[in-house]
Amino acid sequence: MSTLANARDVLRLIAHLQRDVTVTDVAGELGLPKSSVSRTLSMMAEYGFLERDPATRAYRPGELIMEASYHFRASRGTVSLLEEEVARLVADTGYTGYVDVLDGGESLVLHMRIGTTGALQAYTPAGTRAPAYASSMGRALLARLDDSEVMRLVDSGIERSAGSAPKSRRELLAQLARVRVDGWEFSRGEYVPGVSGISAAVEDPDTGQLFGIGIALPASELRDDVAERHGRSVRDAALRVGKRIGDPYWLRYVGAER
Template identity: 65%
Template sequence: MSTLENAMDVLKLVARLQRDITVTDVVTELEWPKSSVSRTLSKMAEFGFLERDPVTRAYRPGEVIMDASYYLRASRSAASLLEDELEALVTETGYASYINVLDGAESMVVQMRIGTGRVLQAYSPVGTRAPAYASSMGRAILARLTDREVMQIVDARFDADYGNAPRSREDLLARLATIRAQGWAQSRGEFVPQVAGISAAVVDSGNRQIYGIGIALPLQDLTDELATQFGHRVRASALKVGRRIGDAYWLDFADAP
């Protein structure tokens, strides 16, 4: 493994753990020999990629990384990066694409781009709301919370008949577990009948805002094969933005075909 690869793995570990790291952390998490870890961390500190606390002897991002991070955050926000991906999703799929946020127990549209080249579009203007548990966008966002946080938000809201939406807390939590594992969510004719959705979500590590990004399309158009294809495509957008903004989930997410 090259020196650059080692440094990349160390920086990813810092981002994932969200704290200063020790030699023991690197040995345990990355399963490297202690001698190799000590040498790598020392070199990274020497060139400004890491900084060592004089008291705890733990390592944190150094001046070089902090300067680069400041430039990145000043030049591109999570929202603007997602808008770029929104345009790409519309161009590549032809279907309407959205960015949503969580507002109480509801998912709310904050950005939308109408699709191209399709006779029928799933159109929901900015400001449209839906129960978060009853859409792919809402569940993608909820999946970035803990189960306890989800239950505090959703509470006992499973009495409405929203097609294939979860009808119990056990069903919802099981679906969220699947979303966390595969990186994307889907819905088929739930809060909005005859409309399907494919979504993923990112968390801005600066302000902890969760953004959902996804595609909406007529249910009749969504075959199982297309659902998987679009799921991977939407996930790729979230992964790209998530890694750019330091989202720990996406930094640690294993690339998949």
């Protein structure tokens, strides 16, 4: 393996572990000889990609990497990155795409991009609100909170939920546990009759704000194979943004190959 490929894998490992790494860490995780790892880490430190703690002798991202990261974060906001991914999803699927934000116990539409396929195109423009438990977008957002916070935000209206939406707090928590593993959520004709959704969420680590990304499609078209295929696409869109902005959930996520 080339030195450049080794350096890439070292940086990915640091991002995944979210801590400083030693020669032993890298050798064990990547399955490389310690001598090769030592040379790679030393070279990366020499050129500013890494720096070494003088006390622990462990390596962390260096000044060059941090400068590039700061520049990226300053020039590419979370919402703009999500809007780009929505455009890609709409182009790939033909369905209407959305970016939402969690506002208290509600999902609030920030951005909508109309789809190009089929007679039915969902139309819930920016500013539209819905109870977070009543849609795929809202539940993807709620899944990023701990259960106690979810319970604080959910009102008694959940008992009157439509379609496949959870009808109790207990049922909601069970669905959110699955979303946290899968990385995406779906809905069938819940808040908007006849319309299904597939969504995922990211957290801006600088502000703690939760954002959702997803597509809407006719409920009649959401077969299991369609849900799985588009679910992976939406999840991967959130994964790309999450990794770029340093969202801890997506940096740790290991389900993308399943």
